[in-house]
Amino acid sequence: MAIFVITLLKLIVLLFNDLERYSTEQTITSLPFDKQIQSAHSSSNASNRTSPFSLDYYRQYVKQKNREQYMYNKNLFSVNTTRYILLVQVHTRVVYLRKFIEMLQEVETINETLVIFSHDFIDFDINALVTSITFVPVIQIFYPFSQQLYPNEFPGLDPKDCPRDISKHKALAVRCNNAPHPDRYGHYREVSIVQIKHHWWWKLNYVHNSIDILQNRSDYLLLLLEEDFYLSPDALVFLRKMENEKERLCPTCSFYTLGNLEKSGKQFGRLGSKVSVAYWHARFNLGMTISHQVWTLLVKYAEEFCTIDEYNWDWSLVYLAQKHFHFPRVMWSSATRVVHLGSCGTHHKKFCSNVSDIARWKDTETFYRTNRKYLFPTTTLSLHTKHENKRLLKQLNGGWSDLRDRQLCLSFAFKDAKNLSSIDVEP
Ligand SMILES: *[C@@H]1O[C@H](CO)[C@@H](O)[C@H](O)[C@H]1NC(C)=O
Ligand SMILES: *[C@@H]1O[C@H](CO)[C@@H](O)[C@H](O)[C@H]1NC(C)=O
Ligand SMILES: *[C@@H]1O[C@H](CO)[C@@H](O)[C@H](O)[C@H]1NC(C)=O
Ligand SMILES: *[C@@H]1O[C@H](CO)[C@@H](O)[C@H](O)[C@H]1NC(C)=O
Ligand SMILES: *[C@@H]1O[C@H](CO)[C@@H](O)[C@H](O)[C@H]1NC(C)=O
Ligand SMILES: *[C@@H]1O[C@H](CO)[C@@H](O)[C@H](O)[C@H]1NC(C)=O
Ligand SMILES: *[C@@H]1O[C@H](CO)[C@@H](O)[C@H](O)[C@H]1NC(C)=O
Numbered sequence: 435m436a437i438f439v440i441t442l443l444k445l446i447v448l449l450f451n452d453l454e455r456y457s458t459e460q461t462i463t464s465l466p467f468d469k470q471i472q473s474a475h476s477s478s479n480a481s482n483r484t485s486p487f488s489l490d491y492y493r494q495y496v497k498q499k500n501r502e503q504y505m506y507n508k509n510l511f512s513v514n515t516t517r518y519i520l521l522v523q524v525h526t527r528v529v530y531l532r533k534f535i536e537m538l539q540e541v542e543t544i545n546e547t548l549v550i551f552s553h554d555f556i557d558f559d560i561n562a563l564v565t566s567i568t569f570v571p572v573i574q575i576f577y578p579f580s581q582q583l584y585p586n587e588f589p590g591l592d593p594k595d596c597p598r599d600i601s602k603h604k605a606l607a608v609r610c611n612n613a614p615h616p617d618r619y620g621h622y623r624e625v626s627i628v629q630i631k632h633h634w635w636w637k638l639n640y641v642h643n644s645i646d647i648l649q650n651r652s653d654y655l656l657l658l659l660e661e662d663f664y665l666s667p668d669a670l671v672f673l674r675k676m677e678n679e680k681e682r683l684c685p686t687c688s689f690y691t692l693g694n695l696e697k698s699g700k701q702f703g704r705l706g707s708k709v710s711v712a713y714w715h716a717r718f719n720l721g722m723t724i725s726h727q728v729w730t731l732l733v734k735y736a737e738e739f740c741t742i743d744e745y746n747w748d749w750s751l752v753y754l755a756q757k758h759f760h761f762p763r764v765m766w767s768s769a770t771r772v773v774h775l776g777s778c779g780t781h782h783k784k785f786c787s788n789v790s791d792i793a794r795w796k797d798t799e800t801f802y803r804t805n806r807k808y809l810f811p812t813t814t815l816s817l818h819t820k821h822e823n824k825r826l827l828k829q830l831n832g833g834w835s836d837l838r839d840r841q842l843c844l845s846f847a848f849k850d851a852k853n854l855s856s857i858d859v860e861p
Contacts, residue, residue, distance in 0.1 A: 496576040511571035518547040530662040552637035554580040577633045596622040617832035634747040639846045652726040662776030668809040669771040688762035693720030693772030705768040707811030708818035714764040716748040721772030740843035745833030768818040
């Protein structure tokens with residue numbers, strides 16, 4: 435009898451899940467924009483990768499999606515209690531993203547978080563992957579000034595923009611865009627490089643200012659990730675532990691970072707339950723958190739973030755941290771709980787190979803499986819090292835001297851979208 439009742443209950447649960455699923459799908463397909471993209475995709479010749487839509491259409495799509503903020507798996511979302519929001523910057527790399535999602539499913543307590551994917555490229559395969567996620571609430575947002583949406587004009591590449599390596603006097607002679615303002619190393623802007631900092635800054639502003647369900651809250655913690663990151667199965671549980679033990683270990687810490695690039699980062703047997711403390715620096719950017727309090731401080735200096743001649747978001751942050759925030763401290767996991775897999779980032783293009791990256795993915799999976807017994811430490815955390823040296827920022831890396839970039843960046847920091855059409859005029 436008991437077995438019969440249990441079976442019946444199971445059936446009901448299954449049926450309920452199906453219904454739930456069905457109704458979600460109904461909602462998804464009722465989004466006109468996704469549906470059209472889907473049908474255009476399936477009817478297009480796979481070897482023809484050109485877009486079946488006009489740019490106008492894509493720009494509308496982005497506006498619509500950002501306004502709509504549709505949450506997939508909303509039934510898993512807890513309005514008041516969700517603390518961790520995984521904010522994932524996604525470019526074009528479907529192969530990584532597929533793996534990323536597979537990996538995410540293995541992360542303990544992932545179902546108690548919200549994942550926001552911030553895209554700078556609209557692609558059917560990417561959307562299909564994201565919308566097929568069932569185990570965590572998901573929202574997609576789209577960076578609205580991407581190269582894809584503006585291929586022939588700023589913020590993309592305007593035909594009249596100065597080539598990166600043209601000399602200033604030549605630039606002035608041919609009167610290309612931004613000619614009077616090369617960066618500190620004499621170079622002009624590179625679209626795909628500046629887009630990364632723009633997107634990073636845009637998504638943070640957007641999440642804090644414009645995601646409706648977060649508007650009345652300041653108690654969440656953003657974990658910044660990218661599509662080619664790998665999280666250990668205990669990454670979130672460990673983050674919780676760091677938070678719980680912060681008062682004892684580092685009451686003044688402003689950041690938590692789950693990953694590191696230290697050689698010792700692989701020594702889980704020795705360091706699996708240890709944390710280290712240091713002054714925050716760009717080297718602690720791998721799987722770092724941003725609290726609402728930190729963000730509130732940061733936006734106060736939007737003007738400097740957007741106008742210093744520094745194309746890296748993390749080095750821009752180092753600049754602010756040292757100049758205005760009195761060297762904030764970071765508590766980081768001494769054994770790395772985030773691994774950056776991709777070699778296809780902008781810095782290493784020449785050696786890029788997705789084959790070796792996927793091999794690294796497998797290695798990393800094996801690595802965490804081998805070290806499983808050191809994950810989820812139950813003892814209290816202890817301090818491994820405390821670094822007291824301040825690595826002073828000596829010089830900026832340039833790449834951020836175009837007045838249009840500075841204006842665009844600044845415009846994101848204001849909640850009400852400023853009139854951006856003036857940005858298109860030549861400086
Ligand atoms: C797809 O288009 C290419 C040219 O763009 C053509 O060579 C190929 O035969 C087409 N394939 C199919 C299945 O229609
Ligand atoms: C690709 O598809 C678009 C829209 O359907 C079409 O205009 C274009 O000619 C196609 N390109 C090739 C190479 O077939
Ligand atoms: C969230 O918290 C507010 C105020 O504390 C409360 O009124 C509301 O009912 C809560 N919502 C849920 C879904 O728990
Ligand atoms: C998340 O999953 C765990 C284990 O599967 C479960 O015990 C817990 O209730 C789930 N939490 C939510 C909010 O769904
Ligand atoms: C936020 O608070 C305002 C004013 O109390 C309320 O009108 C609004 O519905 C709240 N939004 C959310 C998402 O809870
Ligand atoms: C690697 O990239 C190549 C070309 O970009 C692609 O054809 C291939 O499918 C990719 N490999 C994997 C495993 O996805
Ligand atoms: C935006 O600025 C342009 C030129 O500066 C102006 O012509 C246009 O009317 C403005 N649009 C709005 C909505 O304010």
